[in-house]
Amino acid sequence: MSYAKELLVAQLAVQRAARLTKQVFADSAKGTVSKSDASPVTIGDFGAQALIIAALKKNFPDDEIVAEEEAAKLREDDSLAEHVWNLVKGTRLDDEKAEKEVLGGSVQSKDEMLDLIDKGDSKGGRSGRIWAIDPIDGTKGFLRGGQYAVCLGLMVDGDVKVGVLGCPNLPVDDAAELSADIGNGEGRGVIFSAVQGEGATSRPLTTGALEEGKRIGMKKITDLSAASFCESVEAGHSNQGDAAQIAQKLGITRPSVRMDSQAKYGSIARGAGDIYLRLPVSKTYQEKIWDHAAGDLIVREAGGQVTDVLGRRLDFGHGRTLAENKGVIAAPAAVHDQVLKVVQEVLSV
Ligand SMILES: Nc1ncnc2c1ncn2[C@@H]1O[C@H](COP(=O)(O)OS(=O)(=O)O)[C@@H](OP(=O)(O)O)[C@H]1O
Numbered sequence: 135m136s137y138a139k140e141l142l143v144a145q146l147a148v149q150r151a152a153r154l155t156k157q158v159f160a161d162s163a164k165g166t167v168s169k170s171d172a173s174p175v176t177i178g179d180f181g182a183q184a185l186i187i188a189a190l191k192k193n194f195p196d197d198e199i200v201a202e203e204e205a206a207k208l209r210e211d212d213s214l215a216e217h218v219w220n221l222v223k224g225t226r227l228d229d230e231k232a233e234k235e236v237l238g239g240s241v242q243s244k245d246e247m248l249d250l251i252d253k254g255d256s257k258g259g260r261s262g263r264i265w266a267i268d269p270i271d272g273t274k275g276f277l278r279g280g281q282y283a284v285c286l287g288l289m290v291d292g293d294v295k296v297g298v299l300g301c302p303n304l305p306v307d308d309a310a311e312l313s314a315d316i317g318n319g320e321g322r323g324v325i326f327s328a329v330q331g332e333g334a335t336s337r338p339l340t341t342g343a344l345e346e347g348k349r350i351g352m353k354k355i356t357d358l359s360a361a362s363f364c365e366s367v368e369a370g371h372s373n374q375g376d377a378a379q380i381a382q383k384l385g386i387t388r389p390s391v392r393m394d395s396q397a398k399y400g401s402i403a404r405g406a407g408d409i410y411l412r413l414p415v416s417k418t419y420q421e422k423i424w425d426h427a428a429g430d431l432i433v434r435e436a437g438g439q440v441t442d443v444l445g446r447r448l449d450f451g452h453g454r455t456l457a458e459n460k461g462v463i464a465a466p467a468a469v470h471d472q473v474l475k476v477v478q479e480v481l482s483v
């Protein structure tokens with residue numbers, strides 16, 4: 135089964151949605167968010183979700199969609215809805231042909247936009263074709279002007295087949311040093327993609343025609359003491375104390391790189407870092423499938439292994455959450471077992 139069309143639509147949909155998020159950030163930096171007093175995250179989330187769902191529904195009308203937002207809040211607040219609508223209406227790819235022929239052109243009205251946003255209400259599950267969307271992952275990073283990602287994954291019968299991550303603030307250069315900093319903002323914007331069984335690639339996140347992707351792969355490490363690892367910025371999302379202990383036991387001497395969003399998965403997939411640890415803080419929190427679907431496939435297709443802290447593969451067939459998993463350990467396949475063993479010792483699981 136080829137997923138060439140799904141991949142192309144997903145990449146272009148992510149390109150276009152990322153353009154909208156950048157516009158929202160630029161407006162908020164200039165203080166021109168005006169019109170409604172909603173946060174840039176709310177505006178960007180709704181707008182990007184609407185644009186992605188529009189592209190999916192044009193191309194794959196029968197597919198189900200799991201997305202983070204529902205339109206109720208916009209239906210109650212017309213000034214907010216109007217603001218989002220102006221952005222959605224005004225955001226197109228520079229590549230007219232791709233915009234029209236692949237994405238199917240603009241959304242026709244504010245009401246159509248609201249209905250599209252509400253199409254992300256699938257319960258998920260183990261059968262059929264289901265897309266998972268996180269329009270702005272790493273909302274805190276987005277607000278800080280740091281790392282965030284526009285994320286889209288296609289699951290078929292619970293298995294991720296296509297994954298695309300648009301990371302507007304990561305360097306284009308796969309060899310750039312791992313850092314959450316965005317420097318002066320130049321040379322930024324990358325799309326990571328993967329199709330099951332076909333490997334992972336990176337290409338610049340432009341708004342024009344898609345460049346040929348470059349094959350990416352995880353770094354081959356044999357000596358963990360030279361490894362670098364990344365984790366969440368927010369201490370409430372991943373236990374940083376446990377991570378420091380694990381790193382010490384593995385002999386890792388470099389400080390962790392704290393980065394928001396699935397940009398962490400993309401970064402290790404291209405060998406800019408080696409390990410991503412997401413260690414449960416709360417006993418009851420269930421990870422959301424849209425926070426992991428694309429990243430999980432991209433890392434595995436780049437030569438990595440991704441499990442939870444109990445060593446189980448992430449199970450995307452349980453519904454909107456990873457109900458049967460706890461935490462995430464992503465590392466090059468050759469050292470994943472070694473990392474997992476130490477994680478389990480430290481967490482006593
Ligand atoms: N308690 C708890 N534990 C684990 N994860 C949680 C928790 N609460 C929220 N979230 C989800 O974390 C998503 C962001 O993850 P990040 O790795 O980007 O974290 S961080 O922003 O660096 O802190 C974030 O995604 P976004 O909301 O899209 O930013 C949430 O879905």
Ligand SMILES: [Mg+2]
Pocket residue numbers: 268270271272424425
């Ligand atoms: Mg998220």
